Amino acid sequence: MEGDAGLILNVSSLPGPPRRQKQNKAVKRKPQWMDNGTPTKRKRTLPASSPLKNQAKAVDVSGKGNLASAFVPKKHPTDRQDESTRPFIKTSSLFKNNPKIPEIPRGTVQLVQEKVFTSDSFTQLDLHPHLVSTITTVLKMSSMTSVQKQTIPVLLQGRDALVRSQTGSGKTLAYGVPLVQSLQGMKSKIQRSDGPYALILVPTRELVLQSFDTVQKLLKPFTWIVPGVLMGGEKRKSEKARLRKGINILISTPGRLVDHIKSTKCIHFHRTQWLVLDEADRILDMGFEKDVTVILNALNAESERRQTVLLSATLAQGVTRLADISLNDPVSISVVDETWDRSEPELEPVQGAVCSPVNMGNSSFAVPEKLKQHVVVVPSKLRLVTLSAFILGKCKFEKCHKMIIFFSSCEQVEFHHELFLKVLLGGAESDQPGHPLPPLPDLRFLRLHGNMDQEERTAVFQEFLQAKIGILLCTDVAARGLDLPQVTWIVQYNAPVSPAEYVHRIGRTARIGCHGNSLLILIPSEAEYVNSLASHKIKVSEMKMEDILANLMKDDRFKGRQWGNKKSRGTNPQEVRERATVLQTEFENYVHSSGEKVRWAKKALQSFLRAYTTYPKSLKHIFHIKALHLGHVAKTFGLRDAPQNLSTSVAATSKKKTKLRPQRPDLHKRTQGKRHLAEILRSEYSSGMDSNVSKVKRKKRHGKPGNQETLS
C-alpha cells in the first residue's frame, strides 16, 4: 500500500532482489492527484538473511506505530498454488497513518414531519362499493393515509396534481384508487382492444412490477379492465403480442415505452386519459428527459384531454420545464404537518399547517418519524472491515434483521457480494481443510443492479421481498419506490449523489409508520456532508467506528493467534484492532489468491473511482477524487497496493469529467469515453434494449472474476 504498506513478510524464502525491485516501484507510485499530504510510512523490509524469513511476524495494530503484539496472518487455501509467483505477503496495517476523524457537527435541525395516517376511512369517499371492499378485504386497509385523504378527492374531480409526501406514505393508492374508480365508471364499458386509457411511468423495472401488482389488486372486481407492463429485459416480441391484444392500464419504464413507440406499430394512445409519473423528479430529470419528451409528444398527438399526476417524496414545485408543459392548472399537495427540533426533545412541536397544499418550493425533505438515522466516519482503509463488522453485528448476532446496502456501481455490488460470500460467509472454498472461516448459515447475501439479467433481477427482488431476514447489496436501482416489507436497516456504503437520493434510499425502511434505521458511512474528508444534509432538514446522529468494530469480539473466527484459548475480556481495544486486522487479511488473501481476482478487485476499485467523479458540482467540495488516498481506498477492495496503472486513467476521467453533466444518471453522450461511462452509469435505469449496454452485459455477466468488462 502506497505510503502505508505495513510490514512485509517473506513467506517464500526467495532471494532479496525481486523484493527490492518491487518496492522501488512502489515508492514512485503515488500519483500527483491523490497527494493530499497524508503522511507516508517507510516500508520495513527484511534482509534476506533475516531470521524472520519464513516466519510470521508481529504486526502493529495499536495505531501508535509500535509493534505491540504478535499476530500471525492466516493463509488462505488458495495461497498455496500461488506461492511460487507471489513471493511476499504484506500484512494489513489498518490503524496507522489514518487521517483524524473530525467532529460531527451537532447543530439544531428543524425537522419536517408528516403524519402518516388519518382517522378517515375509505368508505367516506364516493367510491364504487366493490372498490371499497377490495381495499378493505384484499388490501386489508381501513383508514386513509394523509396523502390519500388529500389526493384522492382532487383526482376524482378530474384535476391535475403535483403530490409530495414522505417515502412509504401510500402514494401508489393515492393515484391508483381514483384511477380505477374513474375507469370502471366510464359510460361506455372499456374493451381490452381499446388500448391504453392510462399510462403509468416509473423509473425502474422492479417498480413496474410492484405498481402492476397494486393496480391488479385494485382491479379485482373490474375484470374487464386489463393492466399490463412494458419494462425491458423481456422479449420485445412477447410485449408486442400483449400490446396487440390490448392493455388498458399500461405501466412502463420510459425507455422501454419509447422503444415501442418507435418500433411497434400497434401501440397507440387514442383513448389515453391518464398520465401518472411516479417518482416524477427522477422521471423528469435530464436522464429521462428525451424519453419523456417523446412520450408526451406521442400522447399529445393522439389524445386531446388528459389528467396528469406527478408524485414523489422529493418533489419541488415546477420540477422541470417538462412538468410545466405536461400539467394543466395543477393542485399542489404536500403533506407537511409538524415541524420541530428533534434534537431538543423537551420542546413542543411547533404547530404547522395540517395537511396544507403549500410548501412545495423549498428543498426540505420529510423523513419518516420512526426512522433513526446514523452516520459513522471511518478512515478509508477501515471501511471494508467496519461494514463487515456492522453486518455481522446486526445480521449474525442480533439476527432478525433485513438490511439493504447501497453501493455506487454495479461492479462494486458484484465484488462485495462475492467477497462476502467467499470470505465473510465462507463459500465453497471454506469446505477445504484448514479454511479459517466456517460458513455462517444465518447470513443470506443477495444482490440487485442494472447489469443483471432481468430473470435473475426479478427472482432476487421477489426473494428479498418475501424474506424475513437477509442482506441485499444493490445500486440506486433499488433506491426509488420499492416497498420491501420488514427492512430494518439501510446502509449507504457510498454516499448518494444528492440529498434527495439519500431520502429515497433510507425510505426503503420505516414505511407506513413502522420503525427503521439507517447508517451512512463517510470517510473523514466527507464529514461535511452531514451539514449538507442538515441544510435539507435531515438530521443524523453519530455512531462510533470503534463500537461497530467491537462486534468482531463476538466472533472468535477472527481471534488473533496470540490470544490462543485465552478468554476475551469485554472489548479490549487492542484485541478489537487485531480482530479487524485478521478479517482484513482474510479479505486481502482472498483477493490476492489469483491474478484474476486481483484484476477483478481493481475493476471494482476503478468503478468506485469513476462513480466518485460524478458527484454534482454542488457536492464537489465534499466528494472530490483528489481528496482520496488511492492506497487506502485500494485496501477496502482487498488490494495490498494502490494499482499503478489506475491513477492516470482515473485522473484523466476526473479532468474530462468537468465537462460531464453532474448527476450520475443524467450524463449525456458526447465523446466516446464519456458515452461509455454514461452508458455504464445509466444502465441502472436502462430499458434493456440499448444495444451498447446489452453488449456490455453479454460480454460480462455480473462482473465475476474472469468475466470482466473493460471500463476504459
Ligand SMILES: Nc1ncnc2c1ncn2[C@@H]1O[C@H](COP(=O)(O)OP(=O)(O)OP(=O)(O)O)[C@@H](O)[C@H]1O
Ligand atoms: N391506507 C393504508 N393503510 C395501510 N397501509 C397502506 C395504506 N396505503 C398504503 N399502504 C401500504 O403502505 C406501503 C407504502 O405504500 P407506497 O409504496 O404506495 O408508498 P409511497 O408513498 O409510494 O413510497 P415511496 O415514496 O417510497 O415510493 C405499502 O405497503 C402499502 O401497501
